[in-house]
Amino acid sequence: MSRIIDSVRDCKLLHSNPVQSESAAILLRSKVAAIAQRLGFSELKRENMALVVSEMVSNQVKHAGGKGMLQIWQQPGPVLDILSLDYGPGIANLSLAEADGYSSVNTLGKGLGSIRRLSDQVHVYTQQESHGREKRWNGTAILARFCPSGKQDCPVVGRHPVLNIGLYSRSLSDERYNGDRIYVRQDHETLRWMHLDGLGHGEQAEKATADLAGLLQHYDAPAETLAAVDRQLHNSRGAVAIIGELGLGNRALHILGVGDMHAHILEHDGMHNYSFAPGVLGKEHKSPEVTSLKFDQRCVVITASDGIRRNWDVSNFPGLFNLHPQLIAYVLGNIMGRISDDQSVCVASIG
Known part of the structure; x- marks a missing residue:
């Protein structure tokens, strides 16, 4: 396992x-x-x-x-x-x-x-x-x-030369507790991740996103994983989340989410921005829909909490998204992060 x-x-x-x-x-x-x-x-x-x-x-x-x-x-x-x-x-x-x-x-x-x-x-x-x-x-x-x-x-996850990930997670004012959380699982040629933001910040926000790692082990399909997160958060403060799956073998991306988070997908034809079903997991939310994409060449997927500003595109950082995912995560986190919230970025690349 x-x-x-x-x-x-x-x-x-x-x-x-x-x-x-x-x-x-x-x-x-x-x-x-x-x-x-x-x-x-x-x-x-x-x-x-x-x-x-x-x-x-x-x-x-x-x-x-x-x-x-x-x-x-x-x-x-x-x-x-x-x-x-x-x-x-x-x-x-x-x-x-x-x-x-x-x-x-x-x-x-x-x-x-x-x-x-x-x-x-x-x-x-x-x-x-x-x-x-x-x-x-x-x-x-x-x-x-x-x-x-x-x-x-040196690769952060696994040793596959074309499947890699970069993580950036920083709590508000660099305090002890961080309500933003990213879980990552890699099996062979498939990368799965769960990117969460507990409501508010501090100890209770971090507690809401804790103890969810096992759901990535138990469920494979992103929709099933998100539904399990929703059930587990019923007695907590609640959280918003994105679930992503990136496959090298089938050259496919599946992604869905609930709440105020955002994703950016970069392919050969440019960057596409995504928002998700409104609401809060463990509370009330609209039904999320899975976005599925096939790709032939390199694909870069960026997921971010609302502690990262959205008002940027490839023209703000020309050439950055051809580089290592970890450097992308550090640049976006430091340059586009809000100092008034927990901040987190997950960058997955394939190809």
Whole structure:
């Protein structure tokens, strides 16, 4: 029986720190070393992480003028992610910037190249300032990923090279309890997930979404799973939810939901946005309908709670959705998240 991933247990923001000067590296190196040791990483891995943090801080100070942050995340595995995200001018030529010896500020120019060599995986997204009428984020996001046993263990879910997932889940004001929750199950070539948002926030919202993992094991069809969630939530505060199933073998997506959550599906012909049946599971709601799609090429499915704003499309983040799902989740969560609610994003890709 496959293990169920639970975002409350397996996806954690362990530290977040603004980067305004080189001194930020001192605290961040100490934090990442302590976290990595607790998670069982080797001394060599911890040394590499400290060097990556130093390079990231240096890059942000030099190129983004202190307008950025570094985050340390635990993902299933346990995988440790170091995320650098800034609001700088972006990188004009990423391939050139990753070459040793290149620098736009008359330094040694080893930052991005060093980060790539020292990490098990590196994913980069950059966007230069737009001069059009619509204001959009500009800057650079760098994800450096470390896995205890090396690169072969880095995929968040399973080891299939074309089926992957990215998780972002953050509680209101980074408090202890998080009412947003994502359960994930992978069997062979099928990925199933349950994305929930307990009503309100805090301890009772988290409690409402707890103890539902077994439903992903017991039921296969998304409609049956959602009906079981509805029954189990009858004596709780209630929640809204999306159930998704993505199959590599049959090249099919099935998705349905209840309540104020949203989904975005990206195929070769662009992005399609979806909302769901009004109401609350465990209380009153309209009957949900399953959306089923077939696809021939790459498909990216994004589900999000109402803690993530909806007013974006592919034009706001050109090129992002061709990248690793985890980097997509981090960028959307940090840029489009509402500070007044729990926030969560699940990004599943196939192809």
